[in-house]
Each structure stands twice: as structure tokens, then as C-alpha cells.
Amino acid sequence: MKAMLPGSAADKPVILGEATEPEPAADELVVAVEAYSVNRGETFQLDGALDRRWPGWRPGKDVAGTVVRAAADGTGPAAGTRVVAHPPAYGWAERVAVPTSSVAELPDSVDAVTAAALPLAGITALRLLRAAGPLAGRRVLLTGASGGVGHYVTELAAASGAEVTVVSATRERGARLLELGATDLLTSVNEATGPYDVVLESVGGDSLPAALARLAPGGLLVWFGQASRTPVTLDFFDFFKGPGQGAIRHFDYTVSDATYGRDLAALVRLVAGGRLHPEIGTVLDWSRTADVITDLRARRIRGNAVLTVG
Incomplete structure (x- = not known):
């Protein structure tokens, strides 16, 4: 073949x-x-x-x-x-x-x-949101948002009641995210004001520490990618100054109690029902x-x- x-x-x-x-x-x-x-x-x-x-x-x-x-x-x-x-x-x-x-x-x-x-983008999005916990009424910052995962996360998080701020390299690349429910579209994480209850970080490099600085006290940053291919440098003392009791969580989409088939079936139902695009x-x-x-x-x-x- x-x-x-x-x-x-x-x-x-x-x-x-x-x-x-x-x-x-x-x-x-x-x-x-x-x-x-x-x-x-x-x-x-x-x-x-x-x-x-x-x-x-x-x-x-x-x-x-x-x-x-x-x-x-x-x-x-x-x-x-x-x-x-x-x-x-x-x-x-x-x-x-x-x-x-x-x-x-x-x-x-x-x-x-x-x-x-x-499959990969949709399953990753589902499992990211499970890792983030309940989102209704919470402020979410999503970096590297214009890829496949970002579009799914934006629509699903917004439908769950989150206030979603997305970061895309250009406004043109991120325009669809506003249609899917994002409340704010930025072209740099440095434009974000915060604080955010949840940060979903996929860029790496300078993006992660900048996003981390905008985390609310007791908030959660889920690190799920490094699209920039640039390693992250974190300074302990900067982190210590704030946010208070903030947490960074490692994420691996392959680790879950659900099978891929079960999550795919959920995604298919959402698409067939007009709730995921x-x-x-x-x-x-x-x-x-x-x-x-x-x-x-x-x-x-x-x-x-x-x-x-x-």
C-alpha cells in the first residue's frame, strides 16, 4: 500500500x-x-x-x-x-x-x-479543561491560541462559562477565536492585565514567565506545550514574589482515566450537535x-x- x-x-x-x-x-x-x-x-x-x-x-x-x-x-x-x-x-x-x-x-x-x-487537538483540549477544573465565572488566559488545540479550548471553555483571553501572533490569525467565544484577543502576553485564575501555556520561551506573572493568587498554570521551541527560564525569587501560592502543573495528554475512543465519541457528539466547530x-x-x-x-x-x- x-x-x-x-x-x-x-x-x-x-x-x-x-x-x-x-x-x-x-x-x-x-x-x-x-x-x-x-x-x-x-x-x-x-x-x-x-x-x-x-x-x-x-x-x-x-x-x-x-x-x-x-x-x-x-x-x-x-x-x-x-x-x-x-x-x-x-x-x-x-x-x-x-x-x-x-x-x-x-x-x-x-x-x-x-x-x-x-483526535489529537480535540482530545488534548478536553483533557486540558479537565485539568483546569470548573471554569464557570473564572478568568482564563490561553497562549498560542490560534492552533488546533486553541480553537477547541476557546469554544469549550467559553461554553463552560469562562471569561477567555486568547493570545495569537496576529489579530488576523486570532479573529475566529472571538467568534468562538473569546472575550479578549491579544497579540502578546505582555498586553494581558490579569489576574487570571487559570493560565493555559503552550508557547514556552519568554511567554511562560510573563503569563505566570499574571496568575491570580492561588491560581493554576497548566504547561502543555513549547511551540516556540525555546526553553523556559524561571527565577525562583520572581515566582516567590507572586502570585501567592500559585501552582504550575505538568500536562501530558496521553495520561487520562478515559480512553481515546470515549473522548472521541464526546467530541463527535458535540460536533454533530452543533456545539463544537x-x-x-x-x-x-x-x-x-x-x-x-x-x-x-x-x-x-x-x-x-x-x-x-x-
Whole structure:
């Protein structure tokens, strides 16, 4: 079958080539992929900045399509069922094996392109908000907000009753966030006045300490990314001066009591009910995957980037 393979040059991060057919375990089904999403984390893996590769690794964690082979153990959807799935890898291909616990069925009202934008970004957003706790009436600051995760977080947090301030590199990139419920749009965290009960930080570098300084006493900063690729430097004495009893929480979206399938099903219900609106900045044929990766690295894509297969 055809699949996207890791490339060997900066201008060719992936190449379309041949791969072996998936050999599913007993609790895995096989999906014929119709669309997949490219995430920033996968670009980090491809260039070696994120050490989560293994021999034979191929990228691909967000897919939507049709089950062509049901799981041998009888779990999960039957062949012919339309699904969205979150495999550990290998999804940028014509077919992929996925654990049935990482799959959710799709209603006719949710197309494959929309569904493919849900898994990593949507699951991350759901779990971030769980980590943040109840949000009704609370002030939330979200940095790096114009990516896929940021759009989901903004809409879900605003719907929960939070007052959400978002930070985007430009007002143009962040305009959609206001439509999704953000109350304020800033182009620098230094413009934020605060104090904020919850800070969701994904940029790193100078952004995190600046956001931390705007945390309310007893507030929570959840650190869930470092899109700038710049390490963070924190001074203990600056932190000690305030906010009083503020907390910094590490976040790993893979750690949860819920399965990926359960969270995907929740996201699908929200989309089908008109309560969640994936922001898809680019839809192209999968032959353009390398171009999309270049654009993601340069932060030229707002929301999710989706590629269609076949």
C-alpha cells in the first residue's frame, strides 16, 4: 500500500512510498483512511526535536475513514462502519491498524475531513479543561491560541462559562477565536492585565514567565506545550514574589482515566450537535503533506491542517 514515509531532508520531511499492509492485533481493527490531520508534535518527531520514534516508525495519529477489517476479538465497530481514530502512529497511509479503544463511530452528519481534525487537538483540549477544573465565572488566559488545540479550548471553555483571553501572533490569525467565544484577543502576553485564575501555556520561551506573572493568587498554570521551541527560564525569587501560592502543573495528554475512543465519541457528539466547530485552515490532497508540514513549522496555518487520501 502507499504511505507517507519519513524523508531525509528539511525540504522533504516525508515522501510518498510503499509500506507493508497493517497486521492488526486481536483488539485492533483496520481503517481505510479517507483523511488525516497533521499536528505540530508530528513535525517535531520528524525533525528529531521530540524523541518519540522507534524502528519502523511512520507518522500519523489522526485519521478518519471506514473500517475494512473488524477486530478479531469482537470488540469495536463492524466492517463498513465510518469512524474517527487516534492510532499511536502509521496513520498517514491508505490503511492503518487501530486499537478499538481508540475509535469512535461517525454519524452521517460528520464528514471525514471534519472528523480527521478532532483526535489529537480535540482530545488534548478536553483533557486540558479537565485539568483546569470548573471554569464557570473564572478568568482564563490561553497562549498560542490560534492552533488546533486553541480553537477547541476557546469554544469549550467559553461554553463552560469562562471569561477567555486568547493570545495569537496576529489579530488576523486570532479573529475566529472571538467568534468562538473569546472575550479578549491579544497579540502578546505582555498586553494581558490579569489576574487570571487559570493560565493555559503552550508557547514556552519568554511567554511562560510573563503569563505566570499574571496568575491570580492561588491560581493554576497548566504547561502543555513549547511551540516556540525555546526553553523556559524561571527565577525562583520572581515566582516567590507572586502570585501567592500559585501552582504550575505538568500536562501530558496521553495520561487520562478515559480512553481515546470515549473522548472521541464526546467530541463527535458535540460536533454533530452543533456545539463544537473544528477550525480547519487547510484541506489538500495528501501528496501535499510535505508542503503542509513546512507551513505548520512556519506557523502559517490557522487551526488544523487536513489531508485527503485517494
